[in-house]
Amino acid sequence: TRALDPAVLRRDFPILQRPVHGRRLVYLDSAATSQKPAAVIEALAAFYQRSNANVHRGIHTLAEEATAAYEGARARVAAFLGARDDEIVFTRGTTEALNLVAWGWAGHRLRPGDTILVTLMEHHSNLVPWQQVAARGGFHLRAVPLTADGRLDRDAFSRLLADHRPRVVALAHMSNVLGTINPVAELARQAREAGAVVVVDGAQSVPHLPVDVRRLGVDFLAFSAHKMLGPTGLGVLYGRRERLEEMEPLLTGGGMIRHVELQRSTWADPPHRFEAGTPPIAEAAAFACALDYLARLGMDAVAAHERDLVRYAWERLRQVKGLTLYGPEPEHRGGVISFTVAGVHPHDLAQVLDGEGVAIRAGHHCTQPLHRHLGVVATARASFYVYNDRDDVDRLVEGIERARRLLADA
Numbered sequence: 001t002r003a004l005d006p007a008v009l010r011r012d013f014p015i016l017q018r019p020v021h022g023r024r025l026v027y028l029d030s031a032a033t034s035q036k037p038a039a040v041i042e043a044l045a046a047f048y049q050r051s052n053a054n055v056h057r058g059i060h061t062l063a064e065e066a067t068a069a070y071e072g073a074r075a076r077v078a079a080f081l082g083a084r085d086d087e088i089v090f091t092r093g094t095t096e097a098l099n100l101v102a103w104g105w106a107g108h109r110l111r112p113g114d115t116i117l118v119t120l121m122e123h124h125s126n127l128v129p130w131q132q133v134a135a136r137g138g139f140h141l142r143a144v145p146l147t148a149d150g151r152l153d154r155d156a157f158s159r160l161l162a163d164h165r166p167r168v169v170a171l172a173h174m175s176n177v178l179g180t181i182n183p184v185a186e187l188a189r190q191a192r193e194a195g196a197v198v199v200v201d202g203a204q205s206v207p208h209l210p211v212d213v214r215r216l217g218v219d220f221l222a223f224s225a226h227k228m229l230g231p232t233g234l235g236v237l238y239g240r241r242e243r244l245e246e247m248e249p250l251l252t253g254g255g256m257i258r259h260v261e262l263q264r265s266t267w268a269d270p271p272h273r274f275e276a277g278t279p280p281i282a283e284a285a286a287f288a289c290a291l292d293y294l295a296r297l298g299m300d301a302v303a304a305h306e307r308d309l310v311r312y313a314w315e316r317l318r319q320v321k322g323l324t325l326y327g328p329e330p331e332h333r334g335g336v337i338s339f340t341v342a343g344v345h346p347h348d349l350a351q352v353l354d355g356e357g358v359a360i361r362a363g364h365h366c367t368q369p370l371h372r373h374l375g376v377v378a379t380a381r382a383s384f385y386v387y388n389d390r391d392d393v394d395r396l397v398e399g400i401e402r403a404r405r406l407l408a409d410a
């Protein structure tokens with residue numbers, strides 16, 4: 001694989017040309033949302049300028065072009081993941097995709113007393129829907145604990161599978177706080193052998209690692225376009241064909257039916273069964289362009305670039321006085337690093353860094369149970385993507401040192 005040149009790639013991203021507080025913008029918040037290359041922004045506009053129409057059943061030229069763009073995007077996503085076209089459901093994002101599985105699959109297939117297994121490192125969007133569906137259906141919700149260095153406790157996982165025979169195992173492929181990359185292929189094999197359906201939150205993995213759904217062997221995989229160079233308002237639920245056949249829709253209405261009577265209706269086949277109403281057509285078209293961009297770089301190269309950057313950042317941050325790093329050593333993690341600095345509140349730290357043109361995130365990052373476990377109310381988080389380089393890490397470290405001088409007591 002060819003190594004990425006972030007300084008060259010940055011020229012593709014109009015927003016990275018704008019200075020912030022007089023400095024070159026160092027954007028270290030891609031785990032929240034990534035920036036978009038000009039090609040993706042232009043694809044969004046081009047759809048409205050040339051082909052805008054509603055999809056499906058249209059027989060005029062524009063409707064046919066819009067449908068081709070939308071269904072072409074579905075095929076593009078399927079190829080990116082090694083899935084079949086009819087296993088790709090477009091949603092509004094990861095959150096909606098996980099809600100669809102929780103309510104549409106688990107809500108209908110589980111029985112009172114059944115167990116759903118999540119992990120302590122889940123984002124709220126892979127926790128709260130399971131809490132809700134468990135409360136409604138009388139299911140038990142249990143969580144896999146973590147090791148001291150922020151990895152899943154594999155012994156506890158095996159024990160929970162054996163003791164509780166969960167019907168669902170829902171876990172993040174990569175933690176948006178700890179950066180931990182979970183060995184999903186192995187965990188999924190174990191979980192499926194124990195009789196569970198495996199639901200993976202891929203919001204932080206699909207944008208950053210080569211992901212092949214057959215190789216992972218999971219039942220469901222959810223992710224968001226906006227975290228991988230694509231537009232907001234669009235996400236993906238991959239579902240193994242048999243699982244999609246078993247799932248009920250969350251939203252009903254136009255576009256998802258086969259036959260409608262005044263008193264009852266039947267559903268279209270997946271994936272359209274789960275796409276009621278007018279979908280995000282322009283966004284899907286632009287997302288195909290984002291996937292082309294990533295495919296040209298090569299996901300192996302993207303992952304290798306971030307591994308290198310994380311190793312560098314880890315070594316530099318470790319040397320900052322009073323700084324605590326959370327999560328495992330670089331070999332087990334992706335391009336997300338969360339930390340605290342003694343005597344400096346993460347929000348104040350983020351503010352000082354913003355003044356230096358460095359964008360990081362501070363807070364609980366939608367993982368309150370994890371932060372409670374870590375014993376902190378908030379952390380600061382720097383996250384990397386294809387346009388970041390070692391200069392960006394140096395600017396981050398400089399900014400943190402400045403914040404320490406300004407704010408750290410004594």
Ligand code: PMP
Pocket residue numbers: 031032092093094095096123125126172174175176201203204224366
């Ligand atoms: N899961 C993880 C691990 C995430 O990082 C995020 C985004 N912060 C989500 C789920 C939710 O994604 P979205 O807001 O796009 O639905």
